[in-house]
Amino acid sequence: MIRAWRGRAYVLGIGLGLAMVASACGGGGSAPPPPTVSVTISPTLATVAVGATQQFTASVTGTANTVVTWSVGGVTGGNSTVGTILTSGLYTAPSTVPAPSNVTVSATSQAEPTKSASATVTVVGQPLTQREVTVTAGMETRGIDVQVSALTPTLSLIAVGTCTATNCTAGSVGVQVAQGRSETLFLVGKGIVPGTVYAISGKSTDVVVTQPSESDFATTTTGEPAVSVAISVSPTAELGPRNIMVTNSAGELVVFVGGLLITQGP
Numbered sequence: 464m465i466r467a468w469r470g471r472a473y474v475l476g477i478g479l480g481l482a483m484v485a486s487a488c489g490g491g492g493s494a495p496p497p498p499t500v501s502v503t504i505s506p507t508l509a510t511v512a513v514g515a516t517q518q519f520t521a522s523v524t525g526t527a528n529t530v531v532t533w534s535v536g537g538v539t540g541g542n543s544t545v546g547t548i549l550t551s552g553l554y555t556a557p558s559t560v561p562a563p564s565n566v567t568v569s570a571t572s573q574a575e576p577t578k579s580a581s582a583t584v585t586v587v588g589q590p591l592t593q594r595e596v597t598v599t600a601g602m603e604t605r606g607i608d609v610q611v612s613a614l615t616p617t618l619s620l621i622a623v624g625t626c627t628a629t630n631c632t633a634g635s636v637g638v639q640v641a642q643g644r645s646e647t648l649f650l651v652g653k654g655i656v657p658g659t660v661y662a663i664s665g666k667s668t669d670v671v672v673t674q675p676s677e678s679d680f681a682t683t684t685t686g687e688p689a690v691s692v693a694i695s696v697s698p699t700a701e702l703g704p705r706n707i708m709v710t711n712s713a714g715e716l717v718v719f720v721g722g723l724l725i726t727q728g729p
Contacts, residue, residue, distance in 0.1 A: 500525035500575035504568070510585045511546075511556040519552040519582060521570035528574035536566050546586065556586045618654035618711055620719040625649055626691050633689070637707075637721050642728030643698035647691050650719075654711060655688040656680060662708045663723060669700035670723070700725050 503522045511517045523529040533548045535541030541548050545566040548554045554568055564586050571579040624633030631649040640646045650661070657677045663670040673693040680690050707722035 498525040500572055500578045502531065502570055502572050502578050502580040504570050504580035504582050507582045508585075509554075509582065510587060511554065512587055513556050513560060514558055515556055517554045517556075517584065519548070519554055519568055519570070521552060521580065523572050523574070523578075526572070526574040528572075530573045531570040531579075532573055534569045534571065537569075546584070554584065556584070560586050560588060617713070618652070618659075618709065618715045618717045620650060620652040620655075620707065620709060620717050620722070621687070622651040623648060623707060623719055623722045624651075631689070631691060633683075637704070637719070637724055639724045639726050640694070640696050641726045642696055642700050642702075644728065645693065645695045647693050648707070648723075649689060649691055650707065650709070651683055651687050651689045652709070652717070653688065654715075654717075655690050655709070656711075659690070659709050659711045661690075661692050662710075663694065664706040664708060665701065669697050669725070670705065671695045671697075694723075696725055698728055702727060 501524050505520050505522075509517045509519075519533075521531045521533075523531060532539060533541075533550060533552060535548050535554065536545035538545070541554075543557055545561055546554055546556045548568060552570070566584050566586060567581050568584055569579050569581045622633035622635055623637055624631065625638050626647040626649050631647075633649045633651045638646070638648065657680055661672055661674060663672055671694065673695075675690050675692050679692070680688070683689050702725055704721040705723040705725060707719040709717045
């Protein structure tokens with residue numbers, strides 16, 4: 464009797480053990496995989512003038528650590544050749560256009576350094592508005608880059624002279640007016656039409672210009688547009704050459720350099 468009871472207890476013990484093993488293997492399932500770290504950058508394309516800045520932003524997902532390391536051309540923080548970038552993502556282009564002009568800005572996850580995103584920056588020279596001015600024929604410029612607006616300018620001054628009671632003449636050499644005298648200037652050029660504005664360089668009190676009326680505009684015997692402009696020179700005006708300046712409604716400016724010489728009055 465005792466043996467049989469022990470045998471049954473032994474068999475029961477094996478059954479419980481198998482049940483425990485089965486529960487451990489099949490009941491709990493498997494653990495989820497860790498999240499994948501990814502990095503995105505914005506913008507992905509940018510054109511930046513030399514010395515100018517461009518703000519980049521980076522987004523990191525899949526980790527609580529969203530900090531990135533910024534680099535330019537594979538150099539952390541960049542350098543003077545390809546441009547520099549701050550930890551905030553603010554990129555500053557170099558002072559000269561690199562060769563090649565395209566550089567790569569990258570943001571690398573500090574939590575997972577194998578994960579990064581990149582943007583392409585094209586570095587260009589200074590924009591026209593920062594380095595150059597648009598002028599027309601006859602305008603004098605010094606120390607700046609000049610781009611002529613058109614091969615055939617819409618505004619020009621080709622001759623200047625004076626008018627008498629019966630006749631107006633003009634040539635390529637300027638005119639002389641003495642201190643304290645008034646004169647009627649005769650200007651010939653392209654684009655000399657109603658709406659153009661006339662001025663003399665120097666102190667505004669030295670020469671008073673009366674803007675012409677529509678009846679003051681005419682054409683020369685050879686067909687060029689012309690205008691008569693009345694001026695009055697102050698008795699205390701500074702002696703020396705002045706420039707005659709014309710502007711139109713489009714903002715174009717033309718200058719007849721030294722077109723008026725103020726001489727000593729009587």
